[in-house]
Amino acid sequence: MSASRHLSPHLGRPQPDAEPLIWLSRQPTGRERVLAWTCDCRAVYFELIQSGGVAFIRKTIQNERGHVIFETHRWPIRHAWRTWTAVLTGQIRVDGRGGAVEPSGQ
């Protein structure tokens, strides 16, 4: 495995007082533009996606049967970026309601 595979960020460990992100099932969207993403070497990875004037975070769980996808509510883009940064730094936790149990071993 080459180091270049890990150019994208990995999630930080959630802080003790981190608020959980609410996950919804996948919503229909128009044209999508991926603004940022985490490294997909983990079983669960995240993307910040813009569609029209809003943005949201998509969570993809890779397992042997394929991909399971959850999405957040749609937000104004500036708010979505703030939330994305909070997720990366562990200020918001991503294992909350609606999400599946994530594999350990990180």
Ligand SMILES: [Zn+2]
């Ligand atoms: Zn990685």
